[in-house]
Amino acid sequence: MKKFIFAYLSIAFLAACQVIPEDKRTIAIDQKTGEATVLLTEFTGVGCVNCPNAAQEAEKLKQTLGNQLVVVAMHPASNPFTKAVEEYDYTAPAADEYYRYFQGTPSTPFPTGVINFMKIDDSYFQDYTAWGNNILKQLNQKSEASLDMDVNLQNRKLTIETKVQSEREYSLLLWLVESNINGAQMMPDGSLNTDYIHNHVFREALNGVWGEKIQANGFATGEYDMSNKYDLNNCAIVGVLLDDDKQVVAVNEISFPDQQTKFLFSINGIGDITNDTVIEVSNVQINPLTKRPEIELHGMLAYEGTLKINIDRDNSDSDDQFCCGDKCTSTNWEKHQEMSFSINGISSWFTHVAFDQPAEYTIRYTLNADSEKPVSLTIKYIYK
Amino acid sequence: MKKCIIVILLCFCALTSFADVSLNGGIQHDGLFGFNDQALNANYDFPYLSNTYLNLGMQSTYVAAGLRLELMPKPLQGYETSFAGAGVGNLFVQANYKWLRLTLGDVYAQYGSGFVLRLYEDRALGIDNSLRGAKLELTPFRGINIEAIGGKQRVYWNCYDNTSWNLDYTQGAVVGGNMELQIDQWSNTMQENNIGLLLGASYVSRYQPMDTIIASYSPLTMYNLPVWTAAADVRAKLRIQDFSLLVEYARKANDPSVENQISYNDGEALLLSGAWSRKGLSIVAQIKRSENMSFRSDRMARGNAAMINYLPAFTTTHTYALAALYPYATQTLGEWAWQGEVRYTAKKNTPFGGKYGTTLNLNFAHVRGLGKGWFGVSEQPYYTDVHLELHKRCSQNWWINAMYMYQTYNQTVVEGHGDLIRANIFVADVKYKVSDNVSMRAEAQYLFSRQAEGQWVFGLYELALWQKLTFTLSDMFNIGGENYWQAGATYQTAGHRLQVSYVRQRAGYNCTGGVCRYVPAQKGFSLNYTYNF
Numbered sequence: 001m002k003k004f005i006f007a008y009l010s011i012a013f014l015a016a017c018q019v020i021p022e023d024k025r026t027i028a029i030d031q032k033t034g035e036a037t038v039l040l041t042e043f044t045g046v047g048c049v050n051c052p053n054a055a056q057e058a059e060k061l062k063q064t065l066g067n068q069l070v071v072v073a074m075h076p077a078s079n080p081f082t083k084a085v086e087e088y089d090y091t092a093p094a095a096d097e098y099y100r101y102f103q104g105t106p107s108t109p110f111p112t113g114v115i116n117f118m119k120i121d122d123s124y125f126q127d128y129t130a131w132g133n134n135i136l137k138q139l140n141q142k143s144e145a146s147l148d149m150d151v152n153l154q155n156r157k158l159t160i161e162t163k164v165q166s167e168r169e170y171s172l173l174l175w176l177v178e179s180n181i182n183g184a185q186m187m188p189d190g191s192l193n194t195d196y197i198h199n200h201v202f203r204e205a206l207n208g209v210w211g212e213k214i215q216a217n218g219f220a221t222g223e224y225d226m227s228n229k230y231d232l233n234n235c236a237i238v239g240v241l242l243d244d245d246k247q248v249v250a251v252n253e254i255s256f257p258d259q260q261t262k263f264l265f266s267i268n269g270i271g272d273i274t275n276d277t278v279i280e281v282s283n284v285q286i287n288p289l290t291k292r293p294e295i296e297l298h299g300m301l302a303y304e305g306t307l308k309i310n311i312d313r314d315n316s317d318s319d320d321q322f323c324c325g326d327k328c329t330s331t332n333w334e335k336h337q338e339m340s341f342s343i344n345g346i347s348s349w350f351t352h353v354a355f356d357q358p359a360e361y362t363i364r365y366t367l368n369a370d371s372e373k374p375v376s377l378t379i380k381y382i383y384k
Numbered sequence: 385m386k387k388c389i390i391v392i393l394l395c396f397c398a399l400t401s402f403a404d405v406s407l408n409g410g411i412q413h414d415g416l417f418g419f420n421d422q423a424l425n426a427n428y429d430f431p432y433l434s435n436t437y438l439n440l441g442m443q444s445t446y447v448a449a450g451l452r453l454e455l456m457p458k459p460l461q462g463y464e465t466s467f468a469g470a471g472v473g474n475l476f477v478q479a480n481y482k483w484l485r486l487t488l489g490d491v492y493a494q495y496g497s498g499f500v501l502r503l504y505e506d507r508a509l510g511i512d513n514s515l516r517g518a519k520l521e522l523t524p525f526r527g528i529n530i531e532a533i534g535g536k537q538r539v540y541w542n543c544y545d546n547t548s549w550n551l552d553y554t555q556g557a558v559v560g561g562n563m564e565l566q567i568d569q570w571s572n573t574m575q576e577n578n579i580g581l582l583l584g585a586s587y588v589s590r591y592q593p594m595d596t597i598i599a600s601y602s603p604l605t606m607y608n609l610p611v612w613t614a615a616a617d618v619r620a621k622l623r624i625q626d627f628s629l630l631v632e633y634a635r636k637a638n639d640p641s642v643e644n645q646i647s648y649n650d651g652e653a654l655l656l657s658g659a660w661s662r663k664g665l666s667i668v669a670q671i672k673r674s675e676n677m678s679f680r681s682d683r684m685a686r687g688n689a690a691m692i693n694y695l696p697a698f699t700t701t702h703t704y705a706l707a708a709l710y711p712y713a714t715q716t717l718g719e720w721a722w723q724g725e726v727r728y729t730a731k732k733n734t735p736f737g738g739k740y741g742t743t744l745n746l747n748f749a750h751v752r753g754l755g756k757g758w759f760g761v762s763e764q765p766y767y768t769d770v771h772l773e774l775h776k777r778c779s780q781n782w783w784i785n786a787m788y789m790y791q792t793y794n795q796t797v798v799e800g801h802g803d804l805i806r807a808n809i810f811v812a813d814v815k816y817k818v819s820d821n822v823s824m825r826a827e828a829q830y831l832f833s834r835q836a837e838g839q840w841v842f843g844l845y846e847l848a849l850w851q852k853l854t855f856t857l858s859d860m861f862n863i864g865g866e867n868y869w870q871a872g873a874t875y876q877t878a879g880h881r882l883q884v885s886y887v888r889q890r891a892g893y894n895c896t897g898g899v900c901r902y903v904p905a906q907k908g909f910s911l912n913y914t915y916n917f
Contacts, residue, residue: 129646130597
């Protein structure tokens with residue numbers, strides 16, 4: 001009896017190990033995708049050392065699947081991995097609401113992701129190694145609906161028009177996401193990378209966390225004011241259709257850049273300068289050291305490329321300095337001066353003028369951007 | 385389901401009518417009436433959260449049986465989502481006859497240090513990784529122990545679609561075997577000279593069907609995953625009078641998983657432990673190297689789910705609040721760990737020992753990552769703990785425990801974010817026995833650090849009356865930050881223990897032996913009840 005038991009146990013264990021040779025570790029698979037679209041909601045945080053690996057996986061999927069896959073990265077404040085590092089904080093209140101809905105807790109390990117707002121194996125959260133397979137499975141599903149969006153941006157006021165092809169009523173969610181954000185991220189080797197580029201970062205749920213109802217084959221229009229916090233050159237709108245079980249039926253994404261003003265010139269306290277603007281200055285402060293009246297104007301520029309600035313003065317008895325970013329130029333007392341600055345995205349500018357003699361002063365700054373209409377700012381001051 | 389539970393309970397009651405049958409059991413209930421607190425980030429979707437366990441056991445000469453009912457539809461926070469559920473968490477029947485013992489049902493086991501198999505229950509961590517199957521234990525001859533085990537591993541409730549009696553199991557199975565030879569049992573010479581030698585060997589294999597994990601998208605390929613993964617362990621424990629030495633080595637074949645980022649590398653662990661003790665003095669020194677030794681019954685599992693084995697932390701599990709503020713969790717991808725301890729007890733009526741004796745304990749633990757080559761050590765420290773403890777009874781009524789601890793804690797490695805924290809911790813714990821029925825205890829602790837949350841102060845006062853009733857008041861204060869305080873009362877008598885307290889507690893980690901659970905911040909009234917019979 002004893003010998004039988006020993007023999008049986010020995011034989012049972014002999015076959016229970018499998019070693020995969022190095023040249024046999026992958027298997028080709030033939031996966032045809034349908035026409036469905038998939039939303040990958042990635043939960044990530046600046047303090048999460050493995051999250052760059054997940055972001056890389058999402059990027060590979062995006063490159064492979066193109067417009068059929070929309071990736072959105074959410075940073076929920078209730079998970080400690082999203083705690084701000086230095087000044088870099090990408091959390092959003094709505095991201096936390098979605099996170100709690102998916103039963104996320106402070107102890108949920110990151111990185112993780114939710115595919116089409118669905119539970120797989122009784123959990124919303126999927127490890128990033130499982131994203132590929134689960135997304136491909138979803139792409140094979142029959143598509144119940146689709147949506148198209150058109151966006152228009154004027155002076156930071158966004159208009160979104162959405163048209164849905166469907167046989168039923170759904171909920172429409174409109175999200176603002178921002179990419180190409182240069183910030184901080186903990187890396188897999190434990191170091192802090194302060195030049196990390198964050199993409200597809202969820203910023204706002206424009207029409208509410210759970211959106212608005214849209215009729216079958218319906219149409220929706222909304223207008224939204226865009227915060228100055230976001231670089232609209234790098235923003236996109238994600239439209240999501242949810243069924244009554246809050247599962248994603250269709251998703252689409254549209255970027256801003258074609259709709260957005262390429263050249264934006266604004267003055268603090270006044271706003272955007274889109275046409276020739278004249279400012280008549282009065283009540284100018286006297287500098288106690290120089291005993292001269294002096295003025296300063298500050299503003300922002302949004303442009304990619306070389307910006308030429310011409311300064312024309314009717315009266316040369318003024319000395320002024322024009323700065324763009326960290327580059328400044330002083331005048332040479334000529335009535336006409338030309339300068340150029342290289343602008344890469346958003347840049348601050350300011351001009352400082354000191355007046356020597358009582359007189360009437362007119363100083364015109366003309367900004368020339370390629371393929372854009374020149375815009376001028378004229379300062380008029382009567383020094384009595 | 386409910387009918388089955390009733391039948392089982394009736395069977396238990398019937399069996400107790402036999403003369404040689406004894407019944408044992410216990411109940412444990414941990415609950416919290418939570419209050420939302422935005423400053424603390426404490427949020428509750430349900431007013432009362434609780435975990436309840438009811439154990440019943442029956443023991444007789446040849447047969448034993450047991451069951452555990454679990455009720456946690458809205459469990460305490462900090463556990464995995466699938467932890468919520470209710471039903472029979474454990475059920476077994478055991479028969480033993482002469483040299484054979486067979487257990488059917490939910491079984492637990494540990495082979496050696498646990499490098500290849502450790503099946504256990506730890507309620508504080510939310511761990512119950514039992515196998516539902518069978519365990520066969522044989523002691524055919526003196527000094528020989530053989531064990532075989534097999535089954536499907538439990539993973540909380542409704543984690544997958546493989547539910548049975550509300551429990552859920554991984555898709556595959558775990559089988560294992562262990563043999564230990566107590567050589568000294570066969571040698572009178574060894575026994576006469578107080579020499580012991582134990583040789584052990586274990587083998588565990590996991591079966592899991594293939595998962596589809598994409599390896600590349602262009603061309604589209606998936607990983608060819610091993611459906612059978614095995615691990616083996618050999619060990620030798622030598623004892624010569626006051627000295628003992630343990631050498632243990634374990635190896636695991638390719639086990640690509642989400643935890644090791646689909647690595648096909650083998651895993652291994654080596655442990656060397658030496659101890660010497662004589663009355664009044666003991667010395668322990670240990671070293672461990674482990675690499676890629678996490679072993680789960682589900683290659684897609686994370687956190688504390690589906691663990692087959694156990695990797696000891698080689699660090700002290702502290703009970704003092706500030707010493708336990710930054711607890712270490714074993715890094716399964718790989719680490720070097722060293723630990724040493726010297727414990728000296730000065731005799732009574734000596735200058736250092738005083739009238740009642742004094743114990744001094746010096747402990748050192750250090751953990752680092754792996755470097756290049758097998759012997760390579762990373763420059764990056766993971767954890768250091770050097771502490772000196774003094775235990776002294778000063779008089780008939782006064783006791784004192786004092787401790788100084790220096791700690792470094794790599795928060796990025798352990799928690800995935802944060803600083804390299806360096807802390808100096810001072811603890812004084814004084815107990816005064818007023819009379820046979822009244823005693824008091826007070827603790828004062830201070831933690832100094834320039835990283836993370838900076839300095840902390842902790843105070844506790846405890847009053848115990850009639851050996852049944854205890855009142856406790858404590859406060860943990862982060863200088864320049866939040867205040868976390870607790871007040872409660874505990875009553876215990878005849879096997880019953882009831883504790884009611886008001887808590888305002890920071891978020892943190894609850895760790896035992898290197899396995900940790902994140903506990904979110906808490907605020908509210910907690911209720912804890914246990915009864916054992």
